[in-house]
Amino acid sequence: MSLPPRPLAAIFDLDGTLVDNMRFHVQAWVAMSHSLGIDAPVERFEREFAGRRNEEIFPALLGRPVPPEELARLAEQKESHYRALYAPHLTPLRGARELLGRLRGAGFRLAVASAAPRANRAFVLDGLELRPFFSQVVGAEDVTRGKPAPDIFLAAARVLEVDPAACVVFEDAVHGIHAARAAGMFAVGVTTLTPAEVLREAGAHQVIEDFASLPQEFEWRLFGGE
Template identity: 80%
Template sequence: MSLSPRPLAAAIFDLDGTLVDNMRFHVQAWVAMARSLGLTLSVERVEREFNGQRNEEIFPALLGRPVPPEELVRLAELKESHYRELFGPHLAPVRGTRELLERLRGAGVLLAVASAAPHANRAFVLDGLHLRPFFSQVVGAEDVKRGKPAPDAFLAAAKALEVDPAACVVFEDAVNGIRAARAAGMLAVGLTTLTPAEVLREAGAHHILGDYASLPEALERVLFGVR
């Protein structure tokens, strides 16, 4: 499914699974976290339910009870530090990422990140890969009240960029993220780093990519055509 070319002012990127192909390491860390708490957590549940949500939403769902702030901070740091330890040796951008960001910036498209990743994880990727200079705005979990599939993060990014949400394209890897982009009234591009193309398409993705090395002609027109 694709839309006719329309004016584009901004491109908003999720981080995990979108700028970096890291979701399997997050899944490993979540499964290990659950095991340490005496719980069983399936890979499928992480992928289906938790992707795109904030730790403040995930831990109560995982534990089946409210989680006091002090406990939440402690558990979240254990999980996230384990994830960074797992992914650190593999830290690399999705193929074609830097080239696409350079092309978008050269075309005058404003760039932002909107991610449920906590600050340390965002710094780990954006600074570790020297990608931060591309993005004029970075919206994190602490900036919104609801994680994806609520549109809050993408709407906050559009507001920070001072652009109309309808003039934004979102790059996402998760079903919750695609639904959030659609709820924000934005063009949704799904990456198949973790979720199959047909699942992303069913969630509402307008375009599907394996990576950024080659873009579908229709998406090329949206991103770089005459505006």
């Protein structure tokens, strides 16, 4: 799949994409698992759970159904720990603010599509004053299936009123790349946590380290000769 001749929308994952924060999530998950008496390897959180909803992660981690009240309690324990760990380091990924401004100026419709809980989205988007760039924010509460299902990206396309084929997705996780591809969108992998070759194997059409130095051909396809 090549980039659409004139992409109309750009959809951004949050964790690991707009911010380089996944190692803090992993630290919080490791601490959470230890508190539950579970010895889960770091790689499980980095690979298996990245991009998935807490409603999916906790039952998989515990190996049993988790009642809603218990799920809410465990999720708040983990997420509040993550926010405390990451708060001193809160910063956008290099070039993110500048790229968002350029995309808005070029007429792109912008959305965040993230499995992050509402409080975590507010923590990043409001803490970094990024929310004004986005006309829509789609979260786990808006879909029934998390990534790698395409639901959250398709929901973003619907609220942006753009055909999925005219959307570019920026995503750091293998599950997210699978979801973008399943949605019929152009998938851009961001290598904050996952190596470039792994993202390419997952189906990423383009791979970048950050937003400050986009490959020349990709930038030209986005912005032409601006």
